[in-house]
Amino acid sequence: MEDIAGPFRASEAIAAGKISRGRVAGPSVERLFPDVHVLSDQVAGPADLAGRAAEAALYVEGAVIGGYAAAELLGASCGRRTAPVDLVVGRRRVRPRPGLRIRQDVLAPAEIEQVEGLLVTTALRTAWDLVRELDPIEGVVALDALARRGGFDPTELLATVESRPRSRGASRVPEAVARADRRSGSPPETRMRLGLVDHGVPPPVPQLEVCDGEGWFVGHVDLGWEEAKVAAEYQGDHHRTDRDQWMHDQARFAELAGAGWLVLPCTAQDLRFPRAFAKRVLAALAARKP
Template identity: 50%
Template sequence: MDLSTPFRGSAAVRAGATTRRRLDGPTFDRLGYDTYVAAATVLDLRGRATAAALAVPGSVVGGHAAADILGADCAPRNAIVELVVGRRRVRPRAGVRLRQDVLTDEEVTPYEGVTVTSPLRTMFDLACTLDHDEAVVAVDALAHRYRLDPGLLLAYPAARENPRGGRRFAAVVADADARAESRPETLARLLMRRAGLTPTPQLPVYDAWGVFVGRLDFAWEDCKLGGEYQGDHHRTDRDQWLRDASRTADFASCGWSILPITSDDVFRRPAEFVRRTRAAVDARRRELAARSR
């Protein structure tokens, strides 16, 4: 039994993993009713959600915490834990949002010791409640992780009970794309889309012999310009930097020019990023047009 993640004290005692006396001592931190973890453990969102769910028997983890537990990387670092508790009244808890809602059996799933909202229900909830861009990030992440069509949300039964939220997530679905592989990729795509620069996401590239070369994060196929998102580790990790250089050379051998996209472009200088991207696309099109004369 792993005592470095939140656990039921009574279950750990029954399993012989610890004793009641040790639970009350300095070896463990008490997180809530019959809920403990090894002392000094720093809990991430998944750990906080697990602890909250254990302390409220019968609850279901929802929202960003459910997405995180389900393996979709879309939650902000400070995301609050959301618990769905049915129609009952539950005492408020610090750092936990309690939601009174009744879920069907199809809308919940057991996952790694807790019960969470299903991927589709989690998509629906986040699409209805988050700001537009963050909602698209969440839908992209869950749709990509579980190979779901975002369009399924348009026919989701709960939409009929939430017309206001339904109008909001219709716009989210229109902007969502299950091919996105990260939050920065989604946000970069939204920036480009609003500027009228709409690349193809995750385009596979093959050489003249039909051998797979790589997959471009973004591609303007008409001018063979690719955009590649490079997080900070692409700069600080030498091995990753060498792999990036090799990939760029491979794409160049197939006639593709690569435009690097950084976190600063997306999060700090979006207007400059859009201007630079538009200039790169226009220049590439002029270059290929001149070659064809």
């Protein structure tokens, strides 16, 4: 008997002869939800949001994955990997379980797509759900990531507001749309942009293309102010701990400097306390004012 890859419904696997009842009850198989099991060495960890979503999808027949888990599966990761998995189950009453959030929303067929064999809410519907739920910063973070990956204009959410004005949290959507920019390359870049603008920095251009004095392409910067030739670049931990990434960054910064650009690095600490970073950016813009 071959091992089963990934989570499975025990009743179906036993009926198909893929596993015995004895083994299901044994130590090599872990029970996740009623009738949902997985081999013990394949259990998704708390930080594996996509893996936990695949496990949860078997709990309710026909359930649709939503929220941060849907964003993860759509390739628009934008929240905590340890976030609970949202299951959209329609009007059915389903007992909640640890790590799951049961939502009794009714989805239109156009709001559902299939990813790796799993039913998930589309990028636009996922954005509608998350923006209405999250705080003003994280709502824009989710909208940027989903609009970029899903290829839709954030303003498309305004039509949903008009058709569903009484939906909980709908009043949060227009502000998020006004602040969204799907050119943003990552959630930290969106947080950096919003933190700067909220502290008086003129709006930058996300993923700005930089050329040298002869018009040759140099690269893209996370955020750029073209007239002043100032850029802000988010530097996550891997930029420091990965030697190849660090060497790549140094060569890139040297090329930008050769083209007359000043690059200001932004760290996770700067995202938590954006005022000081905003002051540095404002000083650089003032010093390099054309």
